[in-house]
Amino acid sequence: MNAPSCSADRTSEDLKAYRAVRAAMPGLAQGLSPEDLAAQSMPDCSPGKWHLAHTSWFFEAMILADEPGYRPVDPRFQTLFNSYYETLGPRVDRPTRGLMTRPSLDEVLAYRREIDRRMAAWLGEAPNDGRRLYLFTLGLHHDQQHQELFLMDILNLMALSPLDPAAFATEPRACPAQPARGGTSRFDGGLVEIGHAGTGFAFDNEGPAHRVWLEPYALAHDLTTNDDWIAFMDDGGYSRPELWLSDGWAAVQAQGWQAPLYWQYEDGHWTTMGLSGRTPVAPASPVRHISFYEADAFARWAGKRLPGEAEWEHAVRCRPEAFANAFGEVWQWTASAYAPYPGFRPTEGTASEYNGKFMANQMVLRGSSFATPDGHARVSYRNFFYPHQRWAFAGLRLAEDAPAPLVRSTDQGETAGFRRDLVAGLSRSPKVASPKWFYDAEGSRLFEAITRLPEYYPTRQEAALLRRVAPEWAARFGPGAVLVEFGSGASEKTRIVLDAAPDLGVYVPIDISADALDAAALRIAGAYPALTVHPLVGDFLHLGALPARIGQGRRVGFFPGSTIGNLERDEAIAFLAAARGLLGPDALFILGVDLVKAPETLIAAYDDTAGVTAAFNRNLLVRANRELGAGFDVDAFTHRAAWNPSGARMEMHLEATRDMTVLLDGRRIAFLRGETIHTESSRKYTGDSVRELAAASGWRVAGFEASPDPSVALVLLEV
Ligand code: SAH
Numbered sequence: 119m120n121a122p123s124c125s126a127d128r129t130s131e132d133l134k135a136y137r138a139v140r141a142a143m144p145g146l147a148q149g150l151s152p153e154d155l156a157a158q159s160m161p162d163c164s165p166g167k168w169h170l171a172h173t174s175w176f177f178e179a180m181i182l183a184d185e186p187g188y189r190p191v192d193p194r195f196q197t198l199f200n201s202y203y204e205t206l207g208p209r210v211d212r213p214t215r216g217l218m219t220r221p222s223l224d225e226v227l228a229y230r231r232e233i234d235r236r237m238a239a240w241l242g243e244a245p246n247d248g249r250r251l252y253l254f255t256l257g258l259h260h261d262q263q264h265q266e267l268f269l270m271d272i273l274n275l276m277a278l279s280p281l282d283p284a285a286f287a288t289e290p291r292a293c294p295a296q297p298a299r300g301g302t303s304r305f306d307g308g309l310v311e312i313g314h315a316g317t318g319f320a321f322d323n324e325g326p327a328h329r330v331w332l333e334p335y336a337l338a339h340d341l342t343t344n345d346d347w348i349a350f351m352d353d354g355g356y357s358r359p360e361l362w363l364s365d366g367w368a369a370v371q372a373q374g375w376q377a378p379l380y381w382q383y384e385d386g387h388w389t390t391m392g393l394s395g396r397t398p399v400a401p402a403s404p405v406r407h408i409s410f411y412e413a414d415a416f417a418r419w420a421g422k423r424l425p426g427e428a429e430w431e432h433a434v435r436c437r438p439e440a441f442a443n444a445f446g447e448v449w450q451w452t453a454s455a456y457a458p459y460p461g462f463r464p465t466e467g468t469a470s471e472y473n474g475k476f477m478a479n480q481m482v483l484r485g486s487s488f489a490t491p492d493g494h495a496r497v498s499y500r501n502f503f504y505p506h507q508r509w510a511f512a513g514l515r516l517a518e519d520a521p522a523p524l525v526r527s528t529d530q531g532e533t534a535g536f537r538r539d540l541v542a543g544l545s546r547s548p549k550v551a552s553p554k555w556f557y558d559a560e561g562s563r564l565f566e567a568i569t570r571l572p573e574y575y576p577t578r579q580e581a582a583l584l585r586r587v588a589p590e591w592a593a594r595f596g597p598g599a600v601l602v603e604f605g606s607g608a609s610e611k612t613r614i615v616l617d618a619a620p621d622l623g624v625y626v627p628i629d630i631s632a633d634a635l636d637a638a639a640l641r642i643a644g645a646y647p648a649l650t651v652h653p654l655v656g657d658f659l660h661l662g663a664l665p666a667r668i669g670q671g672r673r674v675g676f677f678p679g680s681t682i683g684n685l686e687r688d689e690a691i692a693f694l695a696a697a698r699g700l701l702g703p704d705a706l707f708i709l710g711v712d713l714v715k716a717p718e719t720l721i722a723a724y725d726d727t728a729g730v731t732a733a734f735n736r737n738l739l740v741r742a743n744r745e746l747g748a749g750f751d752v753d754a755f756t757h758r759a760a761w762n763p764s765g766a767r768m769e770m771h772l773e774a775t776r777d778m779t780v781l782l783d784g785r786r787i788a789f790l791r792g793e794t795i796h797t798e799s800s801r802k803y804t805g806d807s808v809r810e811l812a813a814a815s816g817w818r819v820a821g822f823e824a825s826p827d828p829s830v831a832l833v834l835l836e837v
């Protein structure tokens with residue numbers, strides 16, 4: 119009963135998709151003259167008229183011609199508009215496509231309409247075998263690929279004209295460019311899976327999904343900009359053979375490259391040619407129209423390298439939000455040669471020639487460009503060009519080896535680390551868990567809610583105190599300082615420091631909570647456009663070195679929120695000592711601590727009447743159930759907050775309200791009624807105990823300011 123209406127629905131969906139895709143290229147051609155559409159600017163390019171015809175031929179040759187008794191629209195078109203399919207007979211050589219003055223543009227458009235009519239009829243017969251449907255979808259994606267080629271080729275043609283004609287009034291683009299974010303994300307690597315494994319469409323070259331080994335690496339959040347490129351050129355980038363691969367240097371010499379394709383130097387500034395004509399080179403825009411050789415030389419000059427395609431794919435799969443313009447601006451050159459994946463099988467039949475036979479001597483590009491039609495690209499998409507080619511909308515994103523991270527990355531390590539820690543902590547007596555695991559996305563949200571509670575005084579008191587001391591302390595930073603914040607969370611207090619230090623150069627927020635970090639880094643980068651924001655996700659208890667070339671100014675540590683109180687005494691000393699090493703001999707450090715006070719005030723702050731702190735505490739178990747598949751009955755645990763006078767600390771516990779056994783990582787963890795998991799200590803300091811902590815970790819106290827009651831303190835440390 120359902121079958122006919124299902125297939126009727128599918129046919130009408132397919133027809134809608136077909137019409138939308140097929141309308142795009144005639145839409146692009148509309149404002150161009152027949153002469154614009156007939157000329158061929160170089161052997162790599164094709165005339166617009168040829169793209170209009172070839173994409174129609176593809177449907178005819180791959181799909182319609184397979185139907186019994188099919189009669190071609192015009193048998194001569196099989197030769198004229200076959201691109202490279204050997205099995206489909208002879209072709210016109212690619213470099214002479216521009217000599218095809220016949221058929222006329224009108225005849226090509228009529229051919230297009232006729233193919234569209236025949237394809238609609240074909241769809242009306244509701245084809246339902248998998249191979250034909252795949253070829254149909256392939257035809258749509260093929261058309262979309264040529265929509266982008268159409269724009270690349272028209273631009274190349276326009277750029278050869280001394281008139282610098284604008285092909286379009288405004289650049290046609292699928293979506294707006296995203297603003298820069300600053301910084302890099304680091305990945306542990308290891309054994310990861312890449313390639314297309316899903317059920318949706320993919321080209322044959324994207325599969326099969328398979329495992330690859332990655333060493334630890336970092337990938338830039340932003341694309342390389344024109345400004346970066348000008349710095350490379352000003353530093354003799356195009357005249358220093360040591361920066362270039364041998365074939366690349368030969369291309370520089372043979373072609374006389376001195377700048378990206380289309381750039382011209384006029385009256386002291388650079389201009390470039392785009393689809394809306396010649397314009398000054400915009401410094402902050404991503405660089406375009408560079409070859410693989412140039413991208414590679416630039417990366418070497420910058421002390422970095424191009425990412426491998428697996429590194430790119432793994433990074434964008436793990437943290438899609440972290441990377442600006444991963445898609446929709448420029449294709450990004452990778453260091454990977456275009457080769458078959460292990461187990462690669464070309465599409466069966468004529469379309470087997472689509473991708474596989476080009477798998478030599480070309481390099482892979484990832485992402486997509488502003489000219490890539492909406493919905494065309496994927497994270498597994500593999501574009502490819504020869505390493506010398508420059509007319510594609512191609513740029514780059516830098517990568518680097520990252521064996522000695524500033525912080526331990528948490529991309530895959532996090533779940534494993536959480537599991538290891540929790541199993542170890544719950545196997546001890548008494549049971550413990552580290553408070554650092556509170557901060558998944560929900561935990562970070564709950565913490566922000568805590569900071570707004572009437573009972574939780576530390577955030578309000580510290581922010582007010584910081585407003586008072588920041589101007590005087592920031593005057594000591596000097597120009598271009600690098601502010602490194604530990605446990606930055608929402609980076610709200612950071613704004614007070616940034617406002618007091620307008621010539622601060624770089625901000626490095628570090629947090630274990632990737633969600634909180636990404637959102638905060640974006641907000642800060644948006645609010646302080648002159649600041650370089652370099653977020654690092656990871657555990658501040660595992661400090662390595664700061665990334666090279668982070669900034670020249672004095673390094674200032676910032677550790678507010680009395681988060682140091684959540685560390686054991688030994689951990690706090692080791693952390694402060696490691697931070698001193700990280701920040702260097704000239705460093706300053708602003709530390710926030712909560713001070714010892716009346717237990718009633720403290721207990722109220724950690725056991726609020728609205729129950730937000732209780733939810734924050736219990737969220738640890740919710741997280742363990744979700745991420746580790748643990749079997750906690752969350753409702754069977756109560757939040758407890760208690761003052762421990764001998765340890766001078768507030769303690770949070772989760773108390774079992776009945777005897778029970780919980781399954782965690784294949785183990786059975788037994789709880790007796792009344793037994794607790796000690797989930798957090800919040801140490802409270804005095805002037806003396808802070809001074810002792812500073813001395814034990816090699817810092818001198820240069821300033822100590824306490825707030826009015828309920829009192830917290832800010833401490834300025836120097837080396
Ligand atoms: N500094 C902010 C946030 C404090 S909440 C403030 O003053 O309000 C503590 C923050 O430290 C959270 O964002 C949490 O994710 C982070 N954090 C806790 N332990 C961490 C660790 N070991 N490494 C990195 N970040 C950590």
Ligand code: AVI
Binds near residue numbers: 723731798799
């Ligand atoms: C982040 N840290 C300093 C907070 C504290 O006060 O120990 C976390 C917190 N725990 C309960 N309420 C808030």
